[in-house]
Amino acid sequence: MLTQTLPAWMPRLSFAPTDTAPRGDTLVVVFLRGAADVLNMVVPHGEDAYYQLRPSLGIARPDDSGAKKEDRAVDLDGFFGFHPGLRSLLDVWQSRQLAIIHACGAPDESRSHFKAMELMERGVDDERGPASGWIGRHLATLNTGNSSPLRAVGMGTRPQRSLSGSVPVSALRSIADFHLGGDPRALQQMRAALETVYTGDVLGQDTLSIMDTLQTLDPLTYTSSHNAKYPDSEFGLALKQTAMLIKAQVGLEVSAIDLGGWDTHFAQGSANGQMPNLMKDLADGLAAFHADMLDHMNQLTTVTMSEFGRRASENGSLGTDHGHGSMMMVMGGNVDGGKVHGRWPGLQEGQLIGPGDLAVTTDYRDVLSEILTRRLNNPATNEVFPEYQPAPLNILK
């Protein structure tokens, strides 16, 4: 059998040098790729303009007796309501551990997925900024004395753009996939060859360490806490594995998770259909993660974001085109939750911008900077978001 020696980085976790910053929360960043139609997620049911702009796609008011009860918005504060697909997040909302920041986003108005994602993941205004990602720079500027290869993990086949930088990060699709096969004797030979060819190679050595660590974890036999039930989806698995890594104390500081499919130009569905199914995956996943991690909520912050929002008016294909203002959600034990933060710019003519899009009243970096400074003990927001002066909204304690 392969000897279960401690990976080289392990001791440094227990004996961190005194000049390092104390570890803050573990951060989970969920990116909704494709520009989520946030106006149908957190519905401004108090706005008549919303219903004029969306005669087919609009989600009925919570008190609209003309619509089936399960198709109506779920009221949050008398003005906004959850799409029924997000209903499973209601408990978290009511426990005040979930905050919403509406009309939030980036200054970029290219309405290009790729440009907007690139700039947002880099945390910059335009091409001239640093090429690394904002999470990469967060890791580089905060010395936590943690050299675990699992310090930052991108769930999926490759690390997210936001993770790129001088600190090595890992891509992880599935804990169960992470083995070389063969019998123990062959494994020992393979390991010997890999150790040799990867001598002095950081990525290779990291991968060998991860292999050792993950050998002890199995998502199939994992028992979640508080009867949490993760959805049977890639997204659910990514959250479950994040929970496993946190509980296994392998040094995880950041987990980046993608949920794609939000580019709904065509037949996105109103109360039911394509996009509502995505919302259900999102909400069920986050709710399960919250329940599973309830005992850790004081050291855990989860944030969702998307590259931009979609046009306020529906298009003729029962979908929506690229727009501007988006929405973020922040979940955690130290969130000023049960509240929609940010200034609502309105959906009436003269309030929309460009070709008819929700305006941005909160820069996404205001939200992220607050998480970095208040929850992750990283005061260097000027390096993480260069040339940007963040204004806190007091979303976090």
Add this chain to the structure above:
Amino acid sequence: MTLSRRDFLKLGTLVTASAALSSCAPVYRKLAGSLPAVPWTALGANDFLALNRLTFGPRVEERARFVEIGLKAWIEEQLDFDSIHDFDCEIQLAPFKTLKMDANELEGISNGLFDNYDRETVPNELRQATLLRQLYSKRQLYEVMVEFWSDHFNIFIEKGNEFFLKTVDDREVIRKHAFGSFRDLVWASAHSPAMMVYLDNQANEKSHPNENYARELMELHTLGVDGGYTQQDVMELARCLTGWNVKEHFWLGDFVFKEDLHDTGVKKVLNMPVPHSGILEAEQVIETLCAHPSTAHFISSKLARRFLADEPPHEIVEKAAKIFLDTKGDIKSVLRVILLDGLALAQPKYKRPANFVLSSLRMLNVETDAAALHDHLLRMGQLYFNWPTPDGYPDRSEAWQGNLMPRWQFAFELIRNEIKGTKHNLAALLDVSSAGILQDDVDSLASLLLGAPLDRLTSDGLIDSVREAGATDEETLHIIAAGLIASPAFQWR
């Protein structure tokens, strides 16, 4: 003159490769999968790098031909792809009947009882054929360009009817024009039902325009995101494209222009008035986009990135862009500049997963039916036609580093002959006849996979470490073969 492989290795540089090869001319016509008829020698680092960019990983015969005729002639031979006989590859493709079918036929064979669609057969044949072509075709540079354009005009095969439409797009757009003119390529893509469906243009109607295709046509296919167009241009081009659509009944899956869905109003794109002229409106804009200096620059820099470096040399891009404009987008002319002027300036590129898999198969003369390799490509992150967003699989090294595990798994499964339908014959390839010279075999493997043998210290260290882990000599050779495929050096090309 005949030399055994071992003699050849011992003689080393005393015998020039061309002298050794002059008597072996017919080897280029060998059947795919049979053993190389020529021995191989170490290649200079520059030559090995060039061949790695021009092919999916050089086979022994390709190395020999390259050494024989040199870079320039080798490239010309490859550019004249029609004159390269590709019988062996065609034999491999013969079982895949769907490759030659039109959309109507493809829909027919996919459509089972009660509209219960088989969404697997057609895409799987296309994926398998793609891999087999990259593996067995002698038109390697052509296949490299087919891959490039498949990314540039990316289509996600999981969306809607793409499961059968992509096969037509692959044949009539990408493969038909891969070495032709860029204008013809864009033209064909714009009239491709697969592209209409992928980027929602079949939903683009006068009463409610859909901007998706119009935007990507400018942003990703021609001008580039900073190519000088505005949101207004996107909306106006979308109006020009209203009515560009796909037939839904008779001749299902063919392109059609639906006059009644077309916006007849006046449009203005890139400061150019577009008079009402039906389908000609967008066609006029396409001509403008293809001849635009931003397009010349954007395409040249993407090509240079693929062949030369993540940050390609500025002067090569400029020169290629000029040739692009002068020749109205003649792809071969642009390639000549990038390859002949640029390869000497090339920087290491991290192999994308398909390149990693193919290079190990080609260099070790592995035979495969390709079926079981798709799961490996999926885990590495590059299953063919599976990139959801229209920007295509990333081409920069940083996008692919950090996911080593599936590559290691592939390397060991390959050498253990555990991948279904895939088989190497290392013993025959290395002609393991004499006991006790593991060292020579390791040199030989390193020369095949990395261009030249490892230095003595490294290869001794490698052999010792595996032996110390309890391996016999035969096991050691296999572990080292896999270890070399898994090694950092082999991840770069």
